[in-house]
Amino acid sequence: MGVYLSLRVASLAALLALASCGGGSGDGLDSNGRPLPPGGGSGDGALTPDLASIQSHVFTPICTACHAGGSAPQGLHLDEANAYTMLVGVPSNEVSSVLRVKPGDPDNSYIIQKLEGHAAVGARMPFGGPYLDDATIAVIRQWITNGAHQATAATAVRSAAATPPTVGVSRSEEGI
Numbered sequence: 001m002g003v004y005l006s007l008r009v010a011s012l013a014a015l016l017a018l019a020s021c022g023g024g025s026g027d028g029l030d031s032n033g034r035p036l037p038p039g040g041g042s043g044d045g046a047l048t049p050d051l052a053s054i055q056s057h058v059f060t061p062i063c064t065a066c067h068a069g070g071s072a073p074q075g076l077h078l079d080e081a082n083a084y085t086m087l088v089g090v091p092s093n094e095v096s097s098v099l100r101v102k103p104g105d106p107d108n109s110y111i112i113q114k115l116e117g118h119a120a121v122g123a124r125m126p127f128g129g130p131y132l133d134d135a136t137i138a139v140i141r142q143w144i145t146n147g148a149h150q151a152t153a154a155t156a157v158r159s160a161a162a163t164p165p166t167v168g169v170s171r172s173e174e175g176i
Protein backbone atom coordinates (compact mmCIF):
# COMPACT_ATOMS: atom_id res chain seq x y z
CA MET A 1 0.00 0.00 0.00
CA GLY A 2 2.75 2.41 1.00
CA VAL A 3 4.73 1.57 -2.15
CA TYR A 4 1.65 1.98 -4.32
CA LEU A 5 0.94 5.39 -2.85
CA SER A 6 4.45 6.68 -3.35
CA LEU A 7 4.40 5.48 -6.95
CA ARG A 8 1.18 7.37 -7.47
CA VAL A 9 2.72 10.47 -5.96
CA ALA A 10 5.79 10.12 -8.12
CA SER A 11 3.82 9.79 -11.34
CA LEU A 12 1.60 12.68 -10.34
CA ALA A 13 4.69 14.84 -9.79
CA ALA A 14 5.99 13.82 -13.20
CA LEU A 15 2.70 14.76 -14.81
CA LEU A 16 2.71 18.12 -13.08
CA ALA A 17 6.25 18.77 -14.22
CA LEU A 18 5.27 17.97 -17.80
CA ALA A 19 2.21 20.18 -17.61
CA SER A 20 4.17 23.14 -16.32
CA CYS A 21 6.71 22.76 -19.12
CA GLY A 22 3.99 23.05 -21.70
CA GLY A 23 2.58 26.26 -20.25
CA GLY A 24 3.79 29.81 -20.63
CA SER A 25 5.37 31.28 -23.67
CA GLY A 26 7.30 28.54 -25.34
CA ASP A 27 10.36 28.93 -27.49
CA GLY A 28 9.66 30.46 -30.84
CA LEU A 29 6.75 32.53 -29.58
CA ASP A 30 6.70 36.16 -28.63
CA SER A 31 5.14 37.53 -25.46
CA ASN A 32 1.71 37.42 -27.09
CA GLY A 33 2.11 33.79 -28.06
CA ARG A 34 2.53 34.59 -31.74
CA PRO A 35 5.31 32.95 -33.73
CA LEU A 36 8.52 34.95 -33.88
CA PRO A 37 9.10 36.79 -37.11
CA PRO A 38 11.74 34.87 -39.00
CA GLY A 39 14.77 36.59 -40.38
CA GLY A 40 16.42 39.46 -38.66
CA GLY A 41 19.79 38.15 -37.66
CA SER A 42 21.68 37.82 -34.48
CA GLY A 43 19.76 39.85 -31.91
CA ASP A 44 18.69 38.15 -28.73
CA GLY A 45 15.06 37.22 -28.32
CA ALA A 46 12.10 38.24 -30.42
CA LEU A 47 12.03 41.27 -32.65
CA THR A 48 9.80 43.83 -30.97
CA PRO A 49 8.64 47.27 -32.18
CA ASP A 50 11.23 49.33 -30.34
CA LEU A 51 14.43 50.83 -31.63
CA ALA A 52 16.78 48.74 -29.47
CA SER A 53 15.30 45.52 -30.80
CA ILE A 54 15.21 46.71 -34.41
CA GLN A 55 18.78 47.89 -34.04
CA SER A 56 20.05 44.54 -32.78
CA HIS A 57 17.97 42.39 -35.15
CA VAL A 58 18.09 44.42 -38.35
CA PHE A 59 20.16 47.59 -38.52
CA THR A 60 23.36 46.29 -36.92
CA PRO A 61 23.52 42.78 -38.43
CA ILE A 62 22.15 43.63 -41.88
CA CYS A 63 22.24 47.34 -42.77
CA THR A 64 25.59 48.39 -41.33
CA ALA A 65 27.31 46.12 -43.83
CA CYS A 66 26.95 49.20 -46.04
CA HIS A 67 25.37 51.97 -43.96
CA ALA A 68 28.30 52.75 -41.67
CA GLY A 69 31.58 54.59 -41.88
CA GLY A 70 32.76 57.27 -44.27
CA SER A 71 31.30 55.73 -47.42
CA ALA A 72 27.82 55.03 -46.04
CA PRO A 73 25.38 55.34 -48.98
CA GLN A 74 23.47 58.64 -48.98
CA GLY A 75 25.30 59.55 -45.79
CA LEU A 76 22.92 57.26 -43.91
CA HIS A 77 24.62 55.65 -40.90
CA LEU A 78 22.59 52.90 -39.28
CA ASP A 79 24.97 51.89 -36.51
CA GLU A 80 23.65 52.11 -32.98
CA ALA A 81 25.21 55.49 -32.24
CA ASN A 82 23.71 57.17 -35.29
CA ALA A 83 20.56 55.39 -36.44
CA TYR A 84 18.02 57.40 -34.45
CA THR A 85 19.38 60.86 -35.27
CA MET A 86 19.92 59.93 -38.92
CA LEU A 87 16.42 58.56 -39.38
CA VAL A 88 13.72 60.17 -37.31
CA GLY A 89 12.42 63.43 -38.74
CA VAL A 90 15.28 63.64 -41.26
CA PRO A 91 14.55 64.18 -44.97
CA SER A 92 15.83 61.43 -47.24
CA ASN A 93 18.62 62.30 -49.64
CA GLU A 94 16.97 60.61 -52.58
CA VAL A 95 13.52 62.19 -52.21
CA SER A 96 13.97 65.16 -49.94
CA SER A 97 10.23 65.74 -49.59
CA VAL A 98 9.93 62.39 -47.77
CA LEU A 99 11.31 61.91 -44.27
CA ARG A 100 13.37 58.79 -43.67
CA VAL A 101 11.15 58.10 -40.66
CA LYS A 102 7.98 60.12 -40.13
CA PRO A 103 6.70 59.29 -36.64
CA GLY A 104 3.18 57.89 -36.76
CA ASP A 105 3.18 57.53 -40.55
CA PRO A 106 4.98 54.45 -41.87
CA ASP A 107 3.54 54.78 -45.39
CA ASN A 108 5.20 58.15 -45.75
CA SER A 109 8.47 57.04 -44.18
CA TYR A 110 11.17 56.60 -46.79
CA ILE A 111 12.81 53.70 -44.97
CA ILE A 112 9.59 51.66 -45.33
CA GLN A 113 9.32 52.57 -49.01
CA LYS A 114 12.90 51.39 -49.48
CA LEU A 115 12.34 48.18 -47.51
CA GLU A 116 9.15 47.36 -49.43
CA GLY A 117 10.71 48.27 -52.77
CA HIS A 118 8.43 51.07 -53.93
CA ALA A 119 10.53 54.16 -53.28
CA ALA A 120 10.62 56.62 -56.15
CA VAL A 121 14.42 56.43 -56.42
CA GLY A 122 17.00 53.66 -56.23
CA ALA A 123 16.83 50.01 -55.28
CA ARG A 124 14.99 48.00 -52.68
CA MET A 125 16.86 47.59 -49.37
CA PRO A 126 18.91 45.75 -48.28
CA PHE A 127 20.62 46.57 -51.58
CA GLY A 128 20.90 43.38 -53.65
CA GLY A 129 18.85 41.39 -51.09
CA PRO A 130 18.00 39.14 -49.47
CA TYR A 131 15.12 41.42 -48.51
CA LEU A 132 13.43 41.58 -45.12
CA ASP A 133 10.36 39.39 -44.78
CA ASP A 134 6.93 40.94 -44.32
CA ALA A 135 6.79 40.11 -40.60
CA THR A 136 10.03 41.99 -39.96
CA ILE A 137 8.92 45.00 -41.99
CA ALA A 138 5.60 44.93 -40.10
CA VAL A 139 7.46 45.30 -36.79
CA ILE A 140 9.43 48.29 -38.11
CA ARG A 141 6.16 49.78 -39.35
CA GLN A 142 4.69 49.28 -35.87
CA TRP A 143 7.62 51.10 -34.25
CA ILE A 144 6.96 54.06 -36.57
CA THR A 145 3.19 53.91 -35.99
CA ASN A 146 3.85 54.00 -32.25
CA GLY A 147 5.76 57.25 -32.66
CA ALA A 148 9.29 56.05 -33.54
CA HIS A 149 10.58 56.64 -30.02
CA GLN A 150 14.20 56.24 -29.11
CA ALA A 151 13.49 54.55 -25.77
CA THR A 152 12.09 51.06 -25.67
CA ALA A 153 8.38 50.68 -25.11
CA ALA A 154 9.13 48.89 -21.85
CA THR A 155 11.15 51.85 -20.59
CA ALA A 156 8.41 54.27 -21.56
CA VAL A 157 5.79 52.19 -19.76
CA ARG A 158 7.98 51.89 -16.69
CA SER A 159 8.58 55.62 -16.43
CA ALA A 160 4.89 56.36 -16.98
CA ALA A 161 4.03 53.96 -14.17
CA ALA A 162 6.65 55.53 -11.91
CA THR A 163 5.12 58.97 -12.28
CA PRO A 164 2.95 59.56 -9.22
CA PRO A 165 -0.62 60.57 -9.90
CA THR A 166 -1.05 64.32 -9.70
CA VAL A 167 -3.33 65.31 -6.89
CA GLY A 168 -3.67 69.03 -7.42
CA VAL A 169 -2.53 71.53 -10.03
CA SER A 170 -0.21 73.35 -7.64
CA ARG A 171 1.53 70.12 -6.69
CA SER A 172 2.30 69.06 -10.22
CA GLU A 173 3.64 72.51 -11.06
CA GLU A 174 5.96 72.35 -8.06
CA GLY A 175 7.53 69.16 -9.36
CA ILE A 176 8.53 70.65 -12.69
Ligand code: HEC
Residues within 6 Å of the ligand: 058, 059, 062, 063, 064, 065, 066, 067, 073, 074, 076, 091, 092, 093, 094, 095, 100, 110, 111, 114, 115, 121, 122, 123, 124, 125, 126, 127, 128, 132
Ligand atom coordinates in the same frame (compact mmCIF):
# COMPACT_ATOMS: atom_id res chain seq x y z
C1 HEC B 1 24.83 46.08 -49.85
C2 HEC B 1 24.82 47.45 -49.36
C3 HEC B 1 23.55 47.93 -48.65
C4 HEC B 1 22.87 47.32 -47.62
C5 HEC B 1 23.17 46.00 -46.94
C6 HEC B 1 21.77 48.22 -47.29
N1 HEC B 1 21.80 49.32 -48.07
FE1 HEC B 1 20.52 50.91 -47.99
N2 HEC B 1 21.50 51.80 -49.54
C7 HEC B 1 22.56 51.23 -50.23
C8 HEC B 1 22.86 52.06 -51.40
C9 HEC B 1 23.97 51.79 -52.41
C10 HEC B 1 21.93 53.13 -51.39
C11 HEC B 1 21.79 54.25 -52.42
C12 HEC B 1 21.27 53.71 -53.76
C13 HEC B 1 19.83 53.25 -53.74
O1 HEC B 1 18.99 53.83 -53.04
O2 HEC B 1 19.50 52.29 -54.45
C14 HEC B 1 21.10 52.93 -50.20
C15 HEC B 1 20.09 53.80 -49.81
C16 HEC B 1 19.28 53.62 -48.71
C17 HEC B 1 18.27 54.54 -48.23
C18 HEC B 1 17.96 55.90 -48.84
C19 HEC B 1 18.60 56.97 -47.96
C20 HEC B 1 18.27 58.37 -48.40
O3 HEC B 1 18.39 59.25 -47.52
O4 HEC B 1 17.91 58.59 -49.55
C21 HEC B 1 17.67 53.97 -47.14
C22 HEC B 1 16.55 54.56 -46.31
C23 HEC B 1 18.32 52.72 -46.90
N3 HEC B 1 19.29 52.52 -47.86
C24 HEC B 1 17.98 51.87 -45.88
C25 HEC B 1 18.59 50.63 -45.67
C26 HEC B 1 18.21 49.75 -44.61
C27 HEC B 1 17.14 50.03 -43.58
C28 HEC B 1 19.01 48.64 -44.73
C29 HEC B 1 18.97 47.38 -43.89
C30 HEC B 1 17.70 46.68 -43.83
C31 HEC B 1 19.88 48.85 -45.87
N4 HEC B 1 19.59 50.07 -46.41
C32 HEC B 1 20.85 47.95 -46.29
C33 HEC B 1 23.25 50.10 -49.92
C34 HEC B 1 22.87 49.19 -48.92
